Amino acid sequence: MTLGRGELKRAVAGVVPTARAIEATVYCIAPSPIGELLLFGNGHALQGLYLESHDVWPQKQPDWRWDEAPFKAAIAQLHDYFDRRRTVFDLPLAPVGTPFQQRVWTALLNIPHGVTISYGELATRLGDPKASRAVGLANGRNPISIIIPCHRVIGANGNLTGYGGGLDRKEWLLRHEGALLL
Numbered sequence: 001m002t003l004g005r006g007e008l009k010r011a012v013a014g015v016v017p018t019a020r021a022i023e024a025t026v027y028c029i030a031p032s033p034i035g036e037l038l039l040f041g042n043g044h045a046l047q048g049l050y051l052e053s054h055d056v057w058p059q060k061q062p063d064w065r066w067d068e069a070p071f072k073a074a075i076a077q078l079h080d081y082f083d084r085r086r087t088v089f090d091l092p093l094a095p096v097g098t099p100f101q102q103r104v105w106t107a108l109l110n111i112p113h114g115v116t117i118s119y120g121e122l123a124t125r126l127g128d129p130k131a132s133r134a135v136g137l138a139n140g141r142n143p144i145s146i147i148i149p150c151h152r153v154i155g156a157n158g159n160l161t162g163y164g165g166g167l168d169r170k171e172w173l174l175r176h177e178g179a180l181l182l
Contacts, residue, residue, distance in 0.1 A: 026067040027060070030075045033082050034169050037146075039071045040064070045094035046074055048143045051165035058143075078146065082176070087113035089147045097141060104138035111152045114178040118156045132156075140164060146173065 025047070027040035035052040048058055068075075073091060080086035095105055107125055111117055117125075119132040119139065126135065135153075140162055142150040151173045155161040163170035 025061065025064045026070050027064055028066060028068040028071050028075075030071070030078065032078060034165075034172055037078070039074055041070060042094065043067075043070045045092035046071070046144060046147070047094050047096060049074075049145050049147055050143075051145060051169055074147075081146070084176075087177075091147065093144055093147065095143045095148065097138070097143070100134065101138040101141055104135055105142055105144075105148050105150075108139070108142065108148050108150055108152070111149055113149075116152050116154045116174065116179050119153055119161075120156050122153055136162070152177075152179065 024043070025040055026043050027038065030037045030039060032051075038050045038052070038058075039046060039048065040058065041047040050058065077086055077089050077091060081089070095102070097105065103126060104122070107122060110125075111122075119136045120129065122139070123129055123131040123135045139150045139153050142148050142164075145151070145165055151163060151165075151170045160167050160170055160174075
């Protein structure tokens with residue numbers, strides 16, 4: 001289902017981040033080739049980027065305020081990414097999660113553009129080859145999709161598995177990056 005900008009703003013609902021920033025949360029909606037993107041943060045760093053098709057949307061709180069200005073760089077870099085002029089993002093990020101989730105999300109940033117790895121390989125990179133399920137769960141809770149490239153993690157057999165934004169979006173992103181051939 002595709003919602004218009006106003007409808008999408010009103011439909012923001014789902015899971016509240018586990019920790020609250022001291023500063024008020026600001027948010028905006030940005031267009032993309034794979035649907036509208038919800039960006040939110042504390043005004044200094046990006047804390048969330050969700051595709052309109054995500055299974056879970058952060059719940060908009062009464063103190064959240066609409067403001068596109070703090071996301072100008074993120075939107076410009078996403079535009080460059082979608083236009084194939086950028087392969088690495090350079091933005092302040094502040095995803096909220098457990099220490100283990102933070103480790104997984106940091107490791108995701110080290111997967112190069114156009115490359116895929118398995119959950120098992122990611123677990124091995126983190127020092128625990130038997131933690132592939134835990135890595136998969138942390139990967140699935142990544143709050144900053146695309147920029148923290150959880151879409152680059154696939155099943156051990158090469159199959160596309162789980163993606164909060166939908167497998168069709170995951171496939172689109174991997175094809176866009178050249179990781180999947182037509």
